[in-house]
Amino acid sequence: MAAASSSVDDAYDYLFKLVLIGDSGVGKTNLLSQFARSEFNLASKATIGVEFAWKNVTIEGDVIKAQIWDTAGQERYRAITNAYYRGAVGALLVYDIAKRVTFDHVEAWLKEVREHADSKIVVMLVGNKSDLSQLRQVSTDEAQELAKREGLAFIETSALTKSGVDTTFSRILEEIHRIVKEQELDRGDDDAAAVVADGEAVVVDDDKADAKAPSGGCCK
Amino acid sequence: MSAEVAQLRQEATRLAMAEQRAMDSSEVRAAIQEQDRRAEMARRADAKRCAQWEALLERWDNGDDSVPSSLEARKLGQCGIPERVRGRAWPMLIGNGLRITRRHYAVLCEQAAQMVPLMKKRQRAEATLAIHAQKQRRVAARKAREDAAAKAAFFEEAGPSGDGAASEGPSAAPPLESPGAAPPPQAPTAAKGSSSPPSSSSHGPAVPPASAAVSAAPGAAGAAADAPAPGAAAAACGSLAKRATASAATDPEEAEEARRVEEAQRVLDTTPVFGSQLSVLVVDLDVPRTFPHLSYFKPGTDMGEALRRILTAFICYRPDRGYIQGMSFVAATVLLHVPDEAQAFSAFANLMLRPAIFEAFGDGADLGNVRFIARLRAFARVVAAKQPRIAHRLHTLDIGPDMFVGAWSRTIFSHVLPTELTARIWDRILVEGDSWPWRVCAALLASLGDIVLNPKVDFGTVSMVLTNPSILRDMPALARGRVPSGGSSVLSMSGARSSRGGSRRESQEEHRPDISAPPPSAASAASTPTSARGSDTGPRRAGAASVERDEAGDEASGAATAGGTVAPSAAHAPLPLLQPTEEQKEAAIQRLLEAIPGRDDPLNADRIGRMLERCGWDDALFEAFTAEEERLVRRDAALRARSRKEPGKSRHPPLPGVWDSGVAAAATPAQASKPGLFSWLW
Numbered sequence: 001m002a003a004a005s006s007s008v009d010d011a012y013d014y015l016f017k018l019v020l021i022g023d024s025g026v027g028k029t030n031l032l033s034q035f036a037r038s039e040f041n042l043a044s045k046a047t048i049g050v051e052f053a054w055k056n057v058t059i060e061g062d063v064i065k066a067q068i069w070d071t072a073g074q075e076r077y078r079a080i081t082n083a084y085y086r087g088a089v090g091a092l093l094v095y096d097i098a099k100r101v102t103f104d105h106v107e108a109w110l111k112e113v114r115e116h117a118d119s120k121i122v123v124m125l126v127g128n129k130s131d132l133s134q135l136r137q138v139s140t141d142e143a144q145e146l147a148k149r150e151g152l153a154f155i156e157t158s159a160l161t162k163s164g165v166d167t168t169f170s171r172i173l174e175e176i177h178r179i180v181k182e183q184e185l186d187r188g189d190d191d192a193a194a195v196v197a198d199g200e201a202v203v204v205d206d207d208k209a210d211a212k213a214p215s216g217g218c219c220k
Numbered sequence: 221m222s223a224e225v226a227q228l229r230q231e232a233t234r235l236a237m238a239e240q241r242a243m244d245s246s247e248v249r250a251a252i253q254e255q256d257r258r259a260e261m262a263r264r265a266d267a268k269r270c271a272q273w274e275a276l277l278e279r280w281d282n283g284d285d286s287v288p289s290s291l292e293a294r295k296l297g298q299c300g301i302p303e304r305v306r307g308r309a310w311p312m313l314i315g316n317g318l319r320i321t322r323r324h325y326a327v328l329c330e331q332a333a334q335m336v337p338l339m340k341k342r343q344r345a346e347a348t349l350a351i352h353a354q355k356q357r358r359v360a361a362r363k364a365r366e367d368a369a370a371k372a373a374f375f376e377e378a379g380p381s382g383d384g385a386a387s388e389g390p391s392a393a394p395p396l397e398s399p400g401a402a403p404p405p406q407a408p409t410a411a412k413g414s415s416s417p418p419s420s421s422s423h424g425p426a427v428p429p430a431s432a433a434v435s436a437a438p439g440a441a442g443a444a445a446d447a448p449a450p451g452a453a454a455a456a457c458g459s460l461a462k463r464a465t466a467s468a469a470t471d472p473e474e475a476e477e478a479r480r481v482e483e484a485q486r487v488l489d490t491t492p493v494f495g496s497q498l499s500v501l502v503v504d505l506d507v508p509r510t511f512p513h514l515s516y517f518k519p520g521t522d523m524g525e526a527l528r529r530i531l532t533a534f535i536c537y538r539p540d541r542g543y544i545q546g547m548s549f550v551a552a553t554v555l556l557h558v559p560d561e562a563q564a565f566s567a568f569a570n571l572m573l574r575p576a577i578f579e580a581f582g583d584g585a586d587l588g589n590v591r592f593i594a595r596l597r598a599f600a601r602v603v604a605a606k607q608p609r610i611a612h613r614l615h616t617l618d619i620g621p622d623m624f625v626g627a628w629s630r631t632i633f634s635h636v637l638p639t640e641l642t643a644r645i646w647d648r649i650l651v652e653g654d655s656w657p658w659r660v661c662a663a664l665l666a667s668l669g670d671i672v673l674n675p676k677v678d679f680g681t682v683s684m685v686l687t688n689p690s691i692l693r694d695m696p697a698l699a700r701g702r703v704p705s706g707g708s709s710v711l712s713m714s715g716a717r718s719s720r721g722g723s724r725r726e727s728q729e730e731h732r733p734d735i736s737a738p739p740p741s742a743a744s745a746a747s748t749p750t751s752a753r754g755s756d757t758g759p760r761r762a763g764a765a766s767v768e769r770d771e772a773g774d775e776a777s778g779a780a781t782a783g784g785t786v787a788p789s790a791a792h793a794p795l796p797l798l799q800p801t802e803e804q805k806e807a808a809i810q811r812l813l814e815a816i817p818g819r820d821d822p823l824n825a826d827r828i829g830r831m832l833e834r835c836g837w838d839d840a841l842f843e844a845f846t847a848e849e850e851r852l853v854r855r856d857a858a859l860r861a862r863s864r865k866e867p868g869k870s871r872h873p874p875l876p877g878v879w880d881s882g883v884a885a886a887a888t889p890a891q892a893s894k895p896g897l898f899s900w901l902w
Binding site: 024025044045046048049050051052054067072073074076077083084093099100101103104137142145214 | 354509623
């Protein structure tokens with residue numbers, strides 16, 4: 001992804017790893033490119049392995065480096081994503097509002113996240129392609145209900161028109177930032193400073209703080 | 221600030237002019253002639269190879285089956301197959317072990333043409349049922365809430381003892397309450413149990429409709445999500461449909477809905493899915509997303525349709541595997557070179573069922589099959605043994621082989637490399653055999669070594685380059701520092717980059733991934749005038765750079781910010797004026813001579829070819845590691861499965877890392893103090 005060049009030379013206070021998940025073709029890659037470099041590509045290349053982009057965002061005076069991972073959406077790729085979830089503090093679970101089946105798979109994706117990711121990962125349900133309202137197959141209420149039931153944040157976006165895209169990322173990053181700040185208060189600021197100086201990912205879960213050290217996924 | 225910018229611009233112009241002069245000198249003209257001579261030689265060599273291939277292909281056409289495995293073909297293939305004959309050479313080299321005939325392909329295409337609309341219809345029906353189920357569930361939930369509210373009111377009147385029970389949900393609710401009172405969060409689990417064995421979704425007439433909807437609806441959703449159990453979903457939906465028809469009494473809207481649900485149910489009942497046939501829906505999605513920059517495969521184009529037919533025909537050929545993302549790139553690469561569609565299909569199918577590729581695409585259910593994970597781990601261990609510095613670096617950065625090598629090998633590089641390079645690599649793999657994709661992975665990793673090992677390049681850039689090496693084509697500076705002419709382009713190029721950055725603490729950032737600065741070896745070959753003059757201005761340049769960086773700040777002077785990497789040296793170094801220096805001439809000659817081989821381009825086919833020899837790949841070692849890792853991974857999977865059954869226990873610890881195993885001892889201080897065994901590579 002050519003995204004990186006926009007923010008290669010950066011210093012940051014926090015590094016947050018986010019993952020994009022959801023069925024194939026719901027627009028994960030375009031959400032990412034729209035956020036990272038304001039680009040939308042109707043025919044973007046299918047994502048096969050893992051791809052990256054990152055962008056710096058300022059929240060309450062702290063520079064947050066959001067490192068966003070994007071991967072293939074086909075069901076069979078789910079099993080090989082151990083490394084994908086490692087160290088992630090946020091997940092954007094994307095579905096396509098004009099394609100029912102992608103919403104029906106949300107619960108399976110949630111199961112996947114809860115199995116592989118840190119237990120305190122912040123998950124946000126994202127209904128993409130809101131520009132296709134005339135083809136809508138998933139109502140906002142319904143998605144909201146699911147989000148409420150599962151304890152997720154929820155938003156509808158359009159990677160095409162960029163509506164909601166920045167809000168999506170800033171909301172999830174703000175939420176993570178808030179949690180991390182709270183955690184820092186809990187354990188005193190020294191630790192936090194050390195973490196930041198190392199430029200390592202900040203891990204939301206206290207108990208799993210050792211996950212910063214390379215700890216090995218299935219095939220690391 | 222602006223004065224400095226002006227100075228930089230002036231400087232750039234001078235450099236460009238000096239460069240022009242250098243180009244005009246007689247030595248350089250000689251170099252141009254030399255370049256022409258080489259080009260001519262290359263043309264002749266190409267023509268000769270074409271003739272040799274023609275001869276081989278003719279022998280093969282005449283029934284000589286020994287040709288593809290002959291030493292002659294192998295030798296020829298090692299130097300790359302000329303573009304003109306590739307379309308015939310590939311099918312010959314891939315062979316047709318599956319005995320796919322034209323007629324076979326035609327039949328598969330017919331079958332696919334019938335299957336595709338059915339699958340689409342089925343998907344629409346599933347959506348209809350899911351939406352309906354959701355609706356029913358909401359109605360039921362509303363009713364449940366009302367019931368609960370009424371109940372709460374009742375208990376409030378009756379006394380405080382009922383409060384706890386009401387808030388705790390259905391398990392604590394009095395047994396006499398109707399199951400319809402189950403609040404949503406509890407419903408899915410209860411419903412799943414009832415829907416998984418189709419027969420058990422009993423719908424006795426005694427159960428009130430609302431409660432049945434509660435139990436059936438989420439069950440349908442859950443089963444649909446666990447796609448492998450369409451039977452269960454159908455069963456759950458079946459009961460739902462009957463109920464819908466039963467309850468649709470008077471309201472015409474409801475009747476219409478019931479009719480649609482019934483129709484959808486009928487479609488589901490009459491459209492069986494064999495294996496992974498539903499993956500045709502992903503084909504539609506992926507065809508236009510295959511090499512979109514080439515725009516050959518846009519919807520409606522001949523090539524796009526051919527690709528779609530090949531992929532759907534493959535689903536019919538092997539419904540157990542179906543279409544797996546990544547295949548489209550392999551098929552498209554074949555199709556780009558083999559114009560005959562039936563022949564392209566045959567080549568694609570045969571390729572897909574070659575052992576190495578077959579296992580890379582998993583055993584059908586998912587891609588996390590033991591064999592392939594073991595392969596990835598074994599690959600990492602071979603790299604750790606033979607290229608310890610790279611392995612160590614990747615270990616430090618925490619980049620696992622599954623993050624990039626999986627996609628490399630699965631698509632035989634077609635997804636991640638420029639198409640012309642992919643073709644060259646395929647030439648080699650096809651003549652050499654099955655373990656070669658892995659060897660090429662090691663060589664490619666070695667070729668990218670300068671970038672991976674560059675301490676200035678951080679996790680993000682390394683992983684970006686590894687997951688998508690062809691990005692280097694857009695980042696020539698990172699790849700090589702190859703700049704067309706003079707300093708001005710250096711200015712504008714890096715200026716454009718940095719001005720977009722706008723970071724606030726740039727000056728203190730030591731280890732930033734400096735995309736505009738070429739890696740060490742590339743820098744030496746980067747024949748910009750600045751680097752040619754490098755030696756005498758070294759220390760000052762560093763000082764200038766830091767000053768420049770401090771001052772640059774957030775001001776709009778893009779060019780000055782850019783100077784952080786290259787330009788400031790120009791501003792403060794002694795000016796060469798208009799007379800080209802010896803170094804400049806030297807650099808110009810050097811650049812011209814290197815223009816063809818592209819010595820330092822990590823994506824140059826010849827360079828990768830050299831790396832194939834130097835990466836120290838060892839097939840025997842790879843096989844031995846694979847066997848070891850396979851045992852390990854299998855045991856791990858078993859342990860994992862067991863720990864999942866005992867939910868109380870903490871999570872099973874992951875397998876140990878692989879980049880460091882095997883070299884853990886060797887890569888310790890001793891290694892660091894003396895140059896590593898393979899350090900001569902870099």
